[in-house]
Amino acid sequence: MxxxxxxxxxxxxxxxxxxxxxxxxxxxxxxxxxxxxxxxxxxxxxxxxxxxxxxxxxxxxxxxxxxxxxxxxxxxxxxxxxxxxxxxxxxxxxxxxxxxxxxxxxxxxxxxxYDKDFYPGQAFLEEGGFIPILRNQTRLTWRHERHLLPRHGLNPGMTMADICCGIGDFAVLAQKEFKPSRILALDHSRSSLDYARKVAHEFGVTDIEYVYGDASEMVIEDDQFDFVTCRHSLQIFDKPDMILRELYRICKPGGRVYITNEKNSHCLGEPRSESIQWTYTEVAKLFADFRMDVELGPKSRRYLADAGFEDIKVDSFMVTNLDGDPQDFADMIQAWENVYAGEMARDRGDTPEFISKFRRGFQDHIYAALHPKGYAGWPIWAASARKPI
Ligand SMILES: C[S@@+](CC[C@H](N)C(=O)[O-])C[C@H]1O[C@@H](n2cnc3c(N)ncnc32)[C@H](O)[C@@H]1O
The missing domain is CATH 3.30.750.24 (STAS domain)
Structure with missing residues (x-):
């Protein structure tokens, strides 16, 4: 009407x-x-x-x-x-x-x-505790993604949107590397967006449009962007198909949607592999208790197909301690431990004994990352698909 x-x-x-x-x-x-x-x-x-x-x-x-x-x-x-x-x-x-x-x-x-309390992990993700996690993660994944993104269809001069942009690091990196003609970054966390705007200002980046919004009900017209990214976020929302529907809607026909997700139980390390594996299997269960699916990575193909996309591409890569300074990897694990064991497990009501064993796996992962002969990994699935014309 x-x-x-x-x-x-x-x-x-x-x-x-x-x-x-x-x-x-x-x-x-x-x-x-x-x-x-x-x-x-x-x-x-x-x-x-x-x-x-x-x-x-x-x-x-x-x-x-x-x-x-x-x-x-x-x-x-x-x-x-x-x-x-x-x-x-x-x-x-x-x-x-x-x-x-x-x-x-x-x-x-x-x-x-309706969105005051609208997805289960909201309190953890929107209250600032995640900022150190996101900073470290993006720094480590960018080394891989900058090479993968052209294969998934990102080219200079495109219009681009990063939905669930978090603290905006990815948008800044993509803007520098791929020089999109327009870039919009949307998130539902005001503290993350404030942070993103501050970082962009400090780096003299002026042309990213930071927008507060709900990815499952965006106030954005249909068919706007050549390339729509949504990284590590379908996995934290209890209704990923709702977000995918919106990513599809705002993508231009012929454009592509690019998503990254994890499978936490596949994090690994040597030495002390058993303790590490136990802890990350528990991470997946912990998130599942908050109705988040951090095992979503390998399910990306199915989600994209069900949402009506075509020409689906799926890559997986392993972020490791050998990609750069092992301390960066160790810092990321420490940030995970602080939130997952320090906040989430505590809020779930876990016993001190459980939390202590849970923490041990993170410390062992750090040990593996910093050990002169150690190896530590975090696997990611990057998938993209085309919106039919
Ligand atoms: C795990 S973080 C990933 C952030 C960023 N993409 C990255 O990789 O660093 C998930 C982000 O999704 C945002 N988010 C969750 N649900 C959302 C929604 N419905 N609309 C917009 N943002 C949402 C959170 O605020 C958070 O910043």
Whole structure:
């Protein structure tokens, strides 16, 4: 409805959800009469709980707000049997504040910011503890990826998006090496984005667009980018197919989507291989308890095929202590231990005995990495595929 006015309104009867997206800035109530009639009609047909989804509503002026709030209040007051849930998003920070007064006035109206607590590992990933991990990881994987990326279709001058960009190091490196004509980097962690902007500023990089957003509901038009990357992130989201759907949507037909993921239980080292293997098998179980699949790497082909892509390419490479300074590898493992054993295992309620054995495997991996005859590895799967024309 009314795409020409910059908004869409759709009622989904199956889940009693009325979705309003885009920009709603009428000069008069008359201009949005089709919307108010559709909303009123939808409200009159539902029972139980009615969802008013404004997650992707980017703009809402007071004229439109009065119309929507008026209908919600009227129905909320007259039909106390009906629950009305307004679903907002932190990506549109104003929307929660705007609708909350309605919930304060009417006991059967609630306002839910759907992405406040929307994927299981959010607290660990968004609260800053991951920054040292991501810094070290990107430094180590870049040595491999810079050579792989052209094979997966990244060429100079392309338009590019890095979704779930974390602290943005990859975007900076890709920008320097491949000189894209446009590069957008999106993440749902404000602390990581602040960090990314600071680093870019320090390095005099000015042309990366850092955007706060939700990768499973991006406020980005369809068919925008030649090359869309999403690194180490499908594995931490409990619904990777939702993110893939969005990566597909924003990729141009004929463009490619590139993903990297791990298989943690395959981390290895010599000497002390058994202790190392035990710990990384436990890492995979720990993440699974938080509904994250850090074993996703080899499943990339299936995910890409199921999402409708073609010409799928899959590479795997092993980051090792011999790639550069072994201390870099050791620093990465130490950062893993700090978060996985120091925060996640503790939050899961593991016993001190378990945590101590768990820590031992990380220390043994560091030992293997720094030992003059030792070898330590971390395997990664890099996969890409084309969006059909
Ligand atoms: C393991 S980190 C990887 C970051 C970066 N790609 C890298 O390789 O360094 C996962 C990132 O995904 C982000 N993330 C998780 N769910 C997201 C979502 N729904 N939308 C946007 N970002 C999300 C987290 O904030 C985090 O920065």
């Amino acid at each position: 009314s795409a020409e006015q910059g908004y869409q309104a759709i009622f989904n009867e199956n889940n009693q959800e009325f979705v309003i997206a885009g920009k709603l800035r009428p000069r008069s109530e008359d201009e949005i009469r089709p919307l108010s009639e559709a909303l009123s009609q939808a409200l009159s047909t539902v029972r139980g709980t009615f969802y008013l989804n404004v997650k992707r509503l980017a703009r809402l002026n007071n004229v439109a707000f009065r119309v929507i709030a008026g209908l919600v209040s009227q129905v909320g007051q007259s039909r106390t049997d009906l629950k009305i849930e307004v679903v907002t998003s932190s990506v549109m920070g104003w929307s929660t504040r705007k609708f909350e007064p309605l919930a304060r006035r009417l006991p059967n109206v609630t306002v839910t910011e």
